[in-house]
Amino acid sequence: MVWYTAIFATICLMVILYCLSTNNGDSRSRLVASRTTVVFGAVVVLCVVNGFVLVDSSGSRGQKEKKSEIELSLRRIMATKLGAALRPMVKGEAHVLVVSSHELNSDVHDAMLEGLLSGLRAVDEVVKVFIDEDTVNQLPPVPPARQLFTAALLDAAVLDHDRTNVLVSFVDVPPDLFHDSKHDFRSSHNSATRRKVGRKAMVFGVLADDPYLLDKAIETGEITVCIIPQYRFQYTETLETLAEDPDGAFNSRYIMVTEDNLRDVIKANRQMFKLDGVL
Structure with a gap:
């Protein structure tokens, strides 16, 4: 033209x-x-x-592509940190069950999976479960992934893969896993997922967009490691700074929460948690 x-x-x-x-x-x-x-x-x-x-x-296209590369690098760094934090609590080789969703861009999913396995290092088996597998080819409107994610679905995946000793969710946790009467942690009728985590046969890592109401699960160790986004952050990263200081990039965007630092995290980020008796 x-x-x-x-x-x-x-x-x-x-x-x-x-x-x-x-x-x-x-x-x-x-x-x-x-x-x-x-x-x-x-x-x-x-x-x-x-x-x-x-x-x-x-x-504009170049800026979007560069921003996309930065986001992929950040997701990879985040998942690597999660894997590295879980590794000391895993005996022997890791048998990994990853729960994901087709709502995640495939490049994002692959970057996070790559980072997770890098952090875990010794990995024998990786099983990927997509919670919206049955709906991905349906005509819209398709229910959001988190509406499809239930404790029963997670339990079924854990029972189907009994060698799993590392469970990781890229899509938060089922809303009824920790807040349903039949899933009381002390009950004999609680979920297979919680029973396995409870007897230390499996660690549970979660990448959570919203940690609201997860404080008790983290405090009791039912969620071994939870990574959440910073409440406020600025888009100041470049590909060069990510390569030079991945730890700094992670700390500027995300917070790693365990039972050991939960109280400190809540003190600094009260608006992100329902205290629910923790403090």
Whole structure:
């Protein structure tokens, strides 16, 4: 398109020069030249505007791509930290069950899985469970993943893979896992997930967007490690700073919560938790 416009503008310019150079510039030639000049001017303006649009769009596209790379790097760093925090509590090789969702971009999911396995190091088996597998090909509206995520679904996945000693959720936790009467931690009827975590046969790591009401589960050790976003943060990272200081990048964006530091985290981030008797 740009080349066609440039060729047309060149033809207009040639017509102007030809008309002015013939017949000593009589009135008819001057009229043609005048009208052609208007067209030529419009074409030039169009070219300039088009050039600015192209430059701006390519710049915006480049910025979006760079921001996407930064976000992927941050997610990878976050998952690596989670894996490294879980590793000391895992005996022998890790048999990992990862619960995810098709709502996550595949690149994001892959980056987090790569980071998690890097942090865990010795991994024998990885099983991926997508909580919305049955709905991914349905026509919209499809229920959000967190509405599909139930304690029963998580229990079924744990029971189907009894060798699992590392359970990681990329999509928070089922809302009825810790806040349903039939899932009382001291009850013989509680969930398979909670029983296995309770007898220290499995660790449970969670990447949670919202830690509200998770304080008791973290305090009792039912959630071994929970990583949550900082309440406020600024987008100041670059790919260079991420490579130079991944720990600083993690600390600027995320908070790692365990039973050991839960009270300190709540003191500093009261707005993110329902205290529920912890303090």
